[in-house]
Amino acid sequence: MHKALDLKIESLEHYLGCLLSWHLKEGHHVAVWRLPKSNFLQVLIDKSGKTKRVDPILEELPSGFIVHPFEDQQDQKAFFLEADSYFKIDLNIPLAEQADQIDSIKEIKSLEENAGILRKSFVNPKEQHTLGYYKACTKKDFVSLVQKGIEAIKSGQLNKIVPARLKKKTLSEEFDLVQSIKSLVYTYPNAFINFFHIPGVGTWLGASPEILIQTRGDAFYTMSLAGTQKARGDNPLKNAAWTQKEIEEQALVSRYIVDCFKKIRLREYDEQGPKTVLAGNLLHLRSDFKVDMKATNFPQLGSVMLKLLHPTSAVCGMPRNKAFEFLREFEKLNRSLFAGYIGPANVEGETSIFVNLRTAMLTEKEAFLFAGAGVTEDSNPEKEWEETEMKCEIIGKHLK
Numbered sequence: 507m508h509k510a511l512d513l514k515i516e517s518l519e520h521y522l523g524c525l526l527s528w529h530l531k532e533g534h535h536v537a538v539w540r541l542p543k544s545n546f547l548q549v550l551i552d553k554s555g556k557t558k559r560v561d562p563i564l565e566e567l568p569s570g571f572i573v574h575p576f577e578d579q580q581d582q583k584a585f586f587l588e589a590d591s592y593f594k595i596d597l598n599i600p601l602a603e604q605a606d607q608i609d610s611i612k613e614i615k616s617l618e619e620n621a622g623i624l625r626k627s628f629v630n631p632k633e634q635h636t637l638g639y640y641k642a643c644t645k646k647d648f649v650s651l652v653q654k655g656i657e658a659i660k661s662g663q664l665n666k667i668v669p670a671r672l673k674k675k676t677l678s679e680e681f682d683l684v685q686s687i688k689s690l691v692y693t694y695p696n697a698f699i700n701f702f703h704i705p706g707v708g709t710w711l712g713a714s715p716e717i718l719i720q721t722r723g724d725a726f727y728t729m730s731l732a733g734t735q736k737a738r739g740d741n742p743l744k745n746a747a748w749t750q751k752e753i754e755e756q757a758l759v760s761r762y763i764v765d766c767f768k769k770i771r772l773r774e775y776d777e778q779g780p781k782t783v784l785a786g787n788l789l790h791l792r793s794d795f796k797v798d799m800k801a802t803n804f805p806q807l808g809s810v811m812l813k814l815l816h817p818t819s820a821v822c823g824m825p826r827n828k829a830f831e832f833l834r835e836f837e838k839l840n841r842s843l844f845a846g847y848i849g850p851a852n853v854e855g856e857t858s859i860f861v862n863l864r865t866a867m868l869t870e871k872e873a874f875l876f877a878g879a880g881v882t883e884d885s886n887p888e889k890e891w892e893e894t895e896m897k898c899e900i901i902g903k904h905l906k
């Protein structure tokens with residue numbers, strides 16, 4: 507076994523490449539992430555070789571990484587990677603100075619060899635014959651799907667709908683996962699950068715802007731994020747002007763969260779916003795919701811809200827069940843883990859679960875990019891298509 511800081515390992519990329527390629531080759535389950543505004547890259551490895559599924563009762567789970575698909579599972583369970591090994595790398599300190607805190611490398615290979623081993627280990631989707639299964643959506647089909655959504659809203663069946671689509675991108679021979687992780691980490695300081703690999707289930711890479719629930723000590727946090735425009739000029743946050751359509755779209759997500767609080771008779775919450783926030787080169791409207799779980803005597807609020815919130819009207823629609831039925835019937839897309847939820851649970855006493863957005867499912871030769879757009883009565887189908895193009899590019903442009 508080589509020490510983590512063998513002289514031949516000269517960079518973080520080389521270390522990560524050796525580490526990940528070895529674990530993926532061994533059939534281990536792996537998650538690597540960087541929380542928004544954090545300097546730490548966190549690594550968690552489940553070495554059991556088993557696909558674990560758990561009830562998402564966060565307070566009772568061991569330290570790990572949770573992954574739930576968009577669709578509710580019949581048994582209500584989520585995938586779970588248990589932290590057989592967990593460590594973090596301070597991105598501001600040379601790797602050589604952190605040798606004692608990080609896992610050692612078992613096998614040293616070149617950057618190119620690691621990149622090749624990694625992509626050969628990505629999970630390839632199972633062939634299915636359902637109509638539209640992992641099929642890229644044309645502009646014409648997406649525009650017509652949005653149009654159908656607008657009609658369903660105008661006829662009173664829905665208040666809001668979030669249709670999504672799949673775009674495929676061929677990966678070049680030189681594609682290197684580790685370089686992509688690195689470029690996401692440095693380009694998107696406000697996002698939840700994540701890579702996870704569950705053998706037989708999927709290999710995903712993303713930069714999510716949306717927290718679904720977060721608990722730290724007694725503090726519970728969630729957000730409503732919606733409305734999209736391109737960031738322009740030197741001071742995009744100041745220059746943003748929002749239309750009635752986007753204001754309403756985001757207000758519906760906030761209302762959805764408040765309705766969830768009402769269902770559990772929780773009255774003491776703090777709501778701030780909406781304010782304009784930057785996510786990559788896009789702007790969104792965001793409101794922040796905080797609850798003191800001790801003062802409200804609600805220690806299980808994380809799990810309770812997780813169950814109530816997912817899928818929020820930022821990724822599904824309102825009313826939720828009707829929106830779900832609409833998507834099932836007309837979207838014709840297996841969203842798989844897109845718009846599901848992902849994140850560390852009980853890692854160093856904190857749980858940070860994000861909506862799996864701005865993300866790609868990686869296969870050996872292609873990346874499947876997913877993006878949706880919030881549709882209201884005033885939506886313009888062409889603009890919604892453009893919006894999904896911009897959302898796909900957030901990850902797409904980092905997959906060389």
Ligand SMILES: C=C(O[C@H]1C=CC=C(C(=O)O)[C@@H]1O)C(=O)O
Pocket residue numbers: 668716731732733734790819820821863864876877878879880881897
């Ligand atoms: C569904 C997505 O984004 C959601 C989150 C923020 C803004 C959104 C919007 O403006 O439509 C979406 O609700 C996506 O990125 O695929």
